[in-house]
Amino acid sequence: MTASPSAPAIVWFRQDLRLADNPALHAALKSGRPILPVYILDNITPGEWKMGAASHWWLHHSLEALAKSLKAIGLPLILKRGESGSVMNTLVKESGAGAVYWNRCYEPYATVRDATIKENLRADDIAAESYNASLLVEPWEVENAQGNHFKVFTPFWRRAVEQLLEREMKTFPYPTKANAPATLPTSDVLDEWKLLPTQPNWAEGFAHWTPGEKGAEQALLAFTDSAIRYYRVERDFPAQESTSRLSPHLHFGEISPRLIWKHVYHQLDAERIKPADAQKFLSEVGWREFSYSLLYHFPALPQKPFQEKFAAFPWEKNDKALLAWQRGMTGYPIVDAGMRELWQTGWMHNRVRMIVASFLTKHLLLPWQEGAKWFWDTLLDADLANNSASWQWVAGSGADAAPYFRIFNPILQGEKFDEKGEYIRRFVPELKNMPKEYIHAPWKAPEWILKQAKVVIGKDYPAPIVNHEMARDRALEAYKNIK
Numbered sequence: 116m117t118a119s120p121s122a123p124a125i126v127w128f129r130q131d132l133r134l135a136d137n138p139a140l141h142a143a144l145k146s147g148r149p150i151l152p153v154y155i156l157d158n159i160t161p162g163e164w165k166m167g168a169a170s171h172w173w174l175h176h177s178l179e180a181l182a183k184s185l186k187a188i189g190l191p192l193i194l195k196r197g198e199s200g201s202v203m204n205t206l207v208k209e210s211g212a213g214a215v216y217w218n219r220c221y222e223p224y225a226t227v228r229d230a231t232i233k234e235n236l237r238a239d240d241i242a243a244e245s246y247n248a249s250l251l252v253e254p255w256e257v258e259n260a261q262g263n264h265f266k267v268f269t270p271f272w273r274r275a276v277e278q279l280l281e282r283e284m285k286t287f288p289y290p291t292k293a294n295a296p297a298t299l300p301t302s303d304v305l306d307e308w309k310l311l312p313t314q315p316n317w318a319e320g321f322a323h324w325t326p327g328e329k330g331a332e333q334a335l336l337a338f339t340d341s342a343i344r345y346y347r348v349e350r351d352f353p354a355q356e357s358t359s360r361l362s363p364h365l366h367f368g369e370i371s372p373r374l375i376w377k378h379v380y381h382q383l384d385a386e387r388i389k390p391a392d393a394q395k396f397l398s399e400v401g402w403r404e405f406s407y408s409l410l411y412h413f414p415a416l417p418q419k420p421f422q423e424k425f426a427a428f429p430w431e432k433n434d435k436a437l438l439a440w441q442r443g444m445t446g447y448p449i450v451d452a453g454m455r456e457l458w459q460t461g462w463m464h465n466r467v468r469m470i471v472a473s474f475l476t477k478h479l480l481l482p483w484q485e486g487a488k489w490f491w492d493t494l495l496d497a498d499l500a501n502n503s504a505s506w507q508w509v510a511g512s513g514a515d516a517a518p519y520f521r522i523f524n525p526i527l528q529g530e531k532f533d534e535k536g537e538y539i540r541r542f543v544p545e546l547k548n549m550p551k552e553y554i555h556a557p558w559k560a561p562e563w564i565l566k567q568a569k570v571v572i573g574k575d576y577p578a579p580i581v582n583h584e585m586a587r588d589r590a591l592e593a594y595k596n597i598k
């Protein structure tokens with residue numbers, strides 16, 4: 116028997132923690148049913164990819180912001196914890212819901228989970244519909260002439276842009292008013308989920324972030340008002356704030372990529388930005404789309420090398436080296452600055468992500484999966500598609516990857532992208548008095564310079580845990596085994 120038209124519609128929020136351009140919420144509004152917004156904290160279904168500690172911090176604040184926005188239009192946010200399928204089952208019964216709407220997730224565990232939930236709901240005559248809220252193009256939409264998914268970014272993005280320009284970019288307005296059901300199911304109390312760290316509070320350095328839809332909008336506006344004009348040239352320099360810092364907002368769905376695209380085009384039409392700047396920025400957003408396509412078509416991406424030959428790569432096991440890398444104590448200042456930026460702020464500049472990932476997989480010969488796991492726990496923007504695809508890209512095992520033999524020299528990378536050592540001084544304060552000539556390789560500095568800078572190598576700052584030339588040769592030798 117089909118549920119009555121006045122039975123509530125559940126809107127299941129997941130990675131779409133916003134009201135603007137939210138197709139599931141829009142569908143619920145259109146249905147005319149009273150609306151019951153729900154968030155389920157499910158740390159069971161994702162298995163080893165359950166949310167990391169930094170993401171929990173973001174989630175707490177983002178849910179607070181979402182609850183506030185919903186309240187302003189007349190809706191509560193019901194919080195539940197547990198395995199999504201069984202929580203949803205109970206909720207539907209408890210609330211007498213006649214429909215459940217959600218926006219799609221693309222992680223392998225999520226697609227399986229959602230398909231089962233949809234099937235079960237429909238078997239019980241409950242309407243169940245899912246929508247695209249988080250991608251410009253869904254993974255199955257962009258195909259090459261042979262009908263296969265792309266394994267190389269440039270043709271993928273070219274085709275995606277062609278399709279996007281052909282269609283109307285439809286977005287849904289921010290709702291102004293909605294009706295809640297007369298009786299509500301019980302809700303967990305957010306604070307009782309204990310998503311925030313207390314003793315110690317390692318998240319003090321996260322305070323400059325503003326999780327939530329408003330914070331996302333501010334970040335976009337601030338970026339397109341100014342930094343986007345320098346982005347093409349300056350996006351590689353970690354001391355400057357020249358990128359958008361939209362990544363955690365995008366991961367949690369606090370902003371829709373369609374609204375980003377539209378806003379950038381609007382700025383372009385108004386001649387506030389140049390086409391080349393807009394294209395460069397949107398192509399980076401395109402890398403996110405590409406990563407999602409890869410994860411969808413190759414669900415083992417987080418675990419297994421995309422290029423099969425890398426399964427035979429002779430990775431090492433070295434807990435001491437892994438710990439030095441995690442702590443930012445490798446003795447290579449640009450690597451250590453990056454790892455400490457990550458720990459202190461929950462984010463790391465893209466150029467430095469590439470440098471530290473190259474260092475882990477090539478200088479230390481440690482498996483990229485170890486690095487991806489650490490990033491998963493410490494990044495505020497930890498995202499299964501982007502993280503897995505990017506780690507494999509740097510390690511050389513990914514689709515359209517940097518060739519393995521391209522081994523970053525951490526000294527030259529530092530000299531090139533942090534010439535004056537400003538970024539290093541910010542995150543590795545023990546080197547703050549080192550002159551720029553020696554800040555990228557302090558162990559090479561003459562004794563008197565070290566003395567003047569008050570640095571004793573091996574005491575105040577570590578000696579390099581591995582010799583660059585030796586590590587480079589060792590990595591190339593290891594690579595020969597799988598060629």
Ligand SMILES: Cc1cc2nc3c(=O)[nH]c(=O)nc-3n(C[C@H](O)[C@H](O)[C@H](O)COP(=O)(O)OP(=O)(O)OC[C@H]3O[C@@H](n4cnc5c(N)ncnc54)[C@H](O)[C@@H]3O)c2cc1C
Nearest residue numbers: 358359360361362399400402403465468497498501502505
């Ligand atoms: C080893 C490694 C791991 C990474 N892990 C993640 C991760 O877990 N989550 C994540 O969002 N990004 C990840 N990235 C990609 C990239 O570093 C970040 O998206 C970017 O630094 C975020 O800063 P931003 O928002 O200022 O980027 P901007 O330069 O302003 O770019 C705008 C948006 O485009 C997307 N984007 C930009 N670069 C990339 C890229 N190379 N791949 C995929 N999407 C991109 C992001 O959503 C970003 O917010 C990783 C990169 C590397 C090398």
